């Protein structure tokens with residue numbers, strides 16, 4: 147059966163890291179191995195440049211370019227790999243969270259000198275919510291960094307993950323010798339030259355006790371043997387089951403820039419990483435092997451040309467076979483839609499695709515029908531769970547600055563929210579609209595896009611809020627009391643769910659202490 151084979155040979159994943167740890171470089175090296183690109187730099191040129199932090203126009207422009215690298219598909223050893231790109235800029239963290247709902251596993255890149263950083267910690271929390279299997283790549287071994295044992299402790303503690311090294315570094319920085327690959331039982335020696343294309347000049351030694359080892363790395367041989375003994379004593383054998391449950395992360399060491407340790411990572415990845423997994427809907431679990439197509443929209447990208455308001459919606463296929471020009475049910479509206487030019491993504495290129503399989507991402511032209519989280523099926527009325535909204539960090543009232551353009555403003559806000567640019571809350575007390583974002587940049591983006599794409603003008607007014615909390619309770623009495631007492635702080639989100647807008651950590655704590663039967667969630671899915 148074609149579907150069976152196609153599902154089993156797919157690996158859809160994201161590389162996540164704190165900015166600068168080496169995500170872009172690693173992505174590029176993986177693409178080089180897949181033969182998807184031939185020179186380094188192809189992905190890099192699309193990266194949102196550093197220093198552009200306050201220049202949202204530049205960031206939006208680069209985001210436009212980066213549509214091409216939103217998904218990078220390539221084949222390696224008969225496996226179809228889909229890398230989903232995640233924006234490095236932290237103001238777009240929400241985009242990254244949503245992308246993580248569409249992957250089956252992740253690779254986390256950690257800078258060996260900096261260890262676990264803030265953004266990595268946050269992204270790992272999202273992975274933990276979904277039990278996403280994680281492989282860790284410790285990068286930049288060609289530079290001095292922390293002691294590998296300390297690093298592993300840090301990863302375990304900070305990311306709340308058990309680890310198992312599958313490769314081990316031999317020294318680091320200027321004296322970096324290479325890594326011993328425990329997964330393949332081979333020694334790979336490092337020759338420091340800036341390799342930009344895939345090369346095969348790695349020395350392999352299969353037996354760690356062999357004298358050839360001493361010949362190659364001299365005095366380092368003893369410390370490697372000692373380290374390995376310790377590793378094998380301290381860490382449990384690698385076991386696929388806890389890895390697939392997101393409890394145990396294999397760790398690799400290397401240097402993405404030097405293309406070192408990347409092949410080992412990739413070989414292990416295709417071996418152990420999961421193919422598309424069953425996904426929960428509100429009514430049942432959908433297996434990727436089901437014949438009928440299902441999928442959900444996890445990302446919407448606006449056209450950068452203000453004259454064309456059409457957008458590209460990214461569909462993650464969850465089951466069945468996607469076919470061009472076949473009508474699919476948009477379960478949100480009940481409409482059947484056909485797609486005449488669905489896009490597939492291969493490395494840095496896009497092309498029209500006739501069929502696609504679970505794990506694949508298809509780009510669909512959209513003139514405003516789709517919202518993030520929408521489901522497509524062949525007729526069944528399903529709704530995939532699990533594209534959570536996270537509480538924004540920053541809040542402002544949004545007001546109409548041009549009374550003649552009321553409708554345009556409403557439509558603009560509506561569509562930008564569907565795209566997931568920010569979140570909209572409506573105060574129950576006064577009906578005022580509140581925009582919540584993860585980064586300050588988003589307010590400028592919204593204002594600019596409303597003006598240029600919808601000819602509407604908005605202005606912001608400050609509001610002092612700390613978090614938006616989605617509330618849950620079975621105690622209706624308490625809820626009634628809560629609603630009366632906290633009326634001024636209640637709002638609805640875009641889907642009409644009730645949200646408590648806490649002004650400060652203290653206000654939240656007080657509410658939690660007073661209303662003990664009410665749960666306050668920082669995400670909309672719980």
Ligand code: G4P
Pocket residue numbers: 163164165166167168169170171172190234285286287288289400401402403404
């Ligand atoms: P990111 O996507 O996670 O933000 O990181 P990116 O790959 O852009 O890497 C950040 C910086 O770290 C880049 O240097 C990159 O060349 C460097 N880098 C990546 N991997 C390694 C490695 O294994 N060893 C060393 N020494 N450096 C590494 P940059 O100077 O900021 O950018 P560029 O001028 O090289 O493009």
